[in-house]
Amino acid sequence: MHRARNTKSKRAGGARRDARTPRRARHDRFDLGSLNAPQLEAVLHDDGPMLVLAGAGSGKTRVIIYRITRLVRDGVPPGQILGVTFTNKAAREMRERLTELAGPRGAEVHLSTFHALGLRIIREEREAAGLRAGFCIYDTGDQLSLVRDMMRQTRVADRRLDPGRVLEMILSAKRGRLAGVEVDHEGDEYDVAAAELYPRYVAQMRAFNAIDFDDLILRAQDVLAQPLVRERWQARFSYMLVDEYQDTSPDQLTLLRALAGAKRNICVVGDDDQSIYGWRGAAAGNILSFGKAFPGTREIILDQNYRSTQYILQAANAVIQNNAVRKAKRLWSAGGDGEAVEVVACGTGDDEAAFVVDRIQQLLYEGARADEIAILYRANVQSRAFEELLALERVPFRVVGGQAFFERKEVRDAIAYLAVAQNPLDEVALRRIVNSPPRGIGLTSLERLVQHGENTRKGLWAALVQAGSVDGLSVSAVAGAAQLVGVLAPRARRLRAAAAGELSRQCQELFDQLGLRDAILTADDAPGISAKRLENLDEVVRSIEMFERQSPAALLLAEYLRSSALTQLPGEDGEDRQARVTLMTLHAAKGLEFRYVFLVGIEEDALPHRKTLEEGGDLAEERRLCYVGMTRARERLWITWARRRLRYGRLQERAASRFIAELPVGAGVTTHEHDTSGVSEEEQDQMAQDFFSRMRDRLGIDD
DNA sequence: AGGCTCTCTCTTTTT
């Protein structure tokens, strides 16, 4: 095995990269000879369950694509193959690479997210799933609105309880298919509130003909519990492949088992060391006990890494091996050692930002592209200091994630109008739009209408239709209701029946008639803002057009609404040709790779996050997060922390993360100080060395 | 109904 030189020129680095990243090659040609032994074994495996433990950068996706292509080449009808991913993005990527490798037949393979798969089953088995036609899907925002409304209405919890937390409790009871929420501690307001609201939540969802994201999995599971239905679906898919298996929940596993049936041709691919979504229901245990769920499982380990240098892998391995419960594997690479991983102790948060931005500028000066560089952190707030300095220094950058997407009120409103047109029982949507744009129906009037709707058992929409006979409404409210009903009712039927080609036009007309554009223009936002919001509104109509073009004609509106709940509308800067430095959370970075990576703010309370430590959370998951971050780096990795940091408005003393102490300093990892507050270099070095020997002592690690 | 001030908290996030 040749050892690439560590220090030499960019050219060497470039050539080496080409040689060892065949999986990213532009035109991947089907060539079994390009696979390593375990990869080949996974691709050639015939029938029966298989678990592929794919370490970071081990060519995981490529194995999936190759396996599918191989099955198709061996005569399996592509329509009989089901590939399941977690995100739309992953599904899209897989589709592209598959069509490239397998040709047009690759397009016939079913690739979908878990939730889209659930929806498909529920849609086709709607009655068995206990739903009426035109049912709608509630996203997290809708769920929260519902919980807030319920809290207001029942008064059970009108004090300052966090609706999100109440919702979380309701959902976890629902996931566990419990009859109710248990009141563990007599006095606990949250227990009491959740116990009271749980049955109401279920009843409301039923009344609104709505299901939430969890229901997509749970109801599909219910439907498949019926033998005839199950057999039908089992017959449809003869081979299943599941990506990112470490992120599956127990419910998803149940669904998979039902689909796999007696054939058990199920291949799951994942990495227990990259399980970082335990907090949202993923069961890392799924991957560890896959062999129990499917006896006779063939287990394959992909531990050859094609991404990072030896030093980076050694450092990452050293950290992750401190996790007690994991599948033993150790990433290795045929590449060279590369440059040492640098741990940088900074004086303050400002020093840290200065160091990172300075290094970035140096890299750019040496010819690196900005999009080969990433700054990764635990929590979104940590991006601030880096954003500011990068902006000041005019280094192009983009911040991934945050919220932004969510709060496009005008988009949500427009969609809510369509949702009501489709399903007048959808009261979350109806409440949202009833007074937006303003029609004189304030909170008091709305509550009266809701009450009337409940009393008559006909719902809010019916109450609006007969607003004239509802007690205690103001004249303006009655007029407002009449106006809303007058516009929406006659259009609703035509919208529901609209075929491809007319739906988008009709929506546009509806929006105009409702005065959505005017409302945006009248609102006294800054001119730039209202222009943006108008654009967003147009974007809605455009997305409907897109949908019309690629969908079969029947029930277009209902399908559009459901699919828009499952796929985020495209962000603003989809196509951006300029190379930019990427700033994002460690979570968001999973699955990506960069030539140069800065892991910043690696301090106690931040990387093992305070909350995890306090709330008896999962320290191992924090360590995996660190591992995920480190393994994003191809060539160079910096890990930085600050001794003092301005937080919550005050200067805080900080300690390096315990994960830093787990690094093999001296063996491909170097440390140094970056403190501008006037300490001499010798002192700084001494401090760093002292720090590490103290840390090692404390943790009982040999030098 | 809307705007203002006070108070509280301060992960991660896809579907």
Add this chain to the structure above:
DNA sequence: GAGAGAGCCT
């Protein structure tokens, strides 16, 4: 220190 949300005031 900053943003969100509740409550109070006009």
